[in-house]
């Protein structure tokens with residue numbers, strides 16, 4: 144590095160010492176509001192920035208230290224340090240189960256019960272009738288059995304954990320037979336072949352990428368077979384010349400050899416969405432009814448609950464799964480359990496589930512309601528522009544997505560609001576809205592910013608209009 148000029152050295156020397164800054168009058172409110180060690184850390188950081196600027200020749204003036212700039216910058220920096228990092232955002236993308244945006248928003252009605260469980264003691268693992276230790280899934284097992292028709296149920300941290308646990312408990316040291324067309328990777332490095340290996344089992348692939356027949360499974364069954372596994376291909380589809388074995392046929396084959404048959408449903412729908420004209424996925428109850436030994440699915444995809452891995456199936460298999468040591472490592476948290484119980488209870492009244500579980504309410508929104516919402520958002524946007532005519536908004540037909548690997552081929556018809564603001568490129572608008580408070584996440588289609596009302600909560604349209612009124616920022 145070149146030797147800094149003596150001029151720069153002289154200016155460096157004029158920077159105040161940390162002690163001196165801490166005694167400054169401007170510092171008193173900051174020291175009162177923030178932890179001292181954090182203030183110290185940020186003062187050092189701000190000084191380091193000044194030093195870098197001087198050495199880089201970016202601070203020209205004779206006096207390098209300006210209190211009128213330094214203290215407000217320090218205050219802003221301190222505020223940013225303690226602002227929550229995990230924040231609510233406005234999801235205007237129309238992707239309902241958006242894994243990056245927290246998947247399923249929970250019904251607000253569940254909050255009271257969950258809050259009480261969170262902030263007080265509970266009977267999490269206590270049998271109040273017997274006055275002795277109980278099991279944490281007891282609270283939802285009966286409900287899950289009633290809703291799915293299964294003999295037994297349990298829940299763990301997430302569905303990836305559920306699949307790992309089930310295979311560890313039922314197939315360790317043996318082979319897991321899976322169709323080549325189902326050896327999938329889900330986002331976040333969840334790969335079926337690796338999960339099988341992690342579970343201490345061996346993968347036995349059958350069939351081909353596009354076609355697998357019952358005879359392929361039958362030919363692979365032998366002394367070493369532990370489990371027949373069926374996996375929902377979620378966010379991927381092979382189309383064209385294809386063949387797959389359905390659950391019922393696989394169940395019969397497994398029964399003939401007295402082998403467990405497991406299905407990883409991924410999303411697992413508890414409501415018959417086909418009845419709403421959405422996709423043709425069988426419900427969890429239908430899969431259980433087909434005779435599947437064990438079925439696993441996520442709590443926060445189509446179920447619309449908290450992050451969880453739900454396992455339902457035959458009592459004898461579930462006993463083995465519950466006893467496996469990995470179960471302890473994957474156990475569900477009390478807050479999750481409290482929310483899950485409240486969400487599952489809503490399914491006892493299917494029409495309430497569809498209306499009150501946000502994920503389902505958004506998925507089943509009729510096009511007419513979406514159109515009204517889009518028109519309202521457009522009006523709010525134009526009003527916020529206040530006749531200046533810098534903002535153009537139009538409503539047009541579009542498509543929303545279920546997301547989360549659920550219903551990948553289903554186009555959900557929607558009405559979009561397309562926005563253009565004079566002197567502001569779509570990418571720039573998108574970035575500015577994303578940096579807002581709260582951040583607004585929108586979609587860009589064909590170089591235009593679009594908002595999909597499907598995933599908006601009441602009041603979100605006002606937030607969007609307010610944010611757009613301030614664009615482009617000065």
Ligand SMILES: *Cc1c(COP(=O)(O)O)cnc(C)c1O
Pocket residue numbers: 301302303304306329333374375376377378407408409410440441442443451452547548
């Ligand atoms: C989403 C998904 C998983 C993982 O579930 P998480 O609850 O996210 O852990 C596993 N298998 C399939 C088929 C999935 O779609």
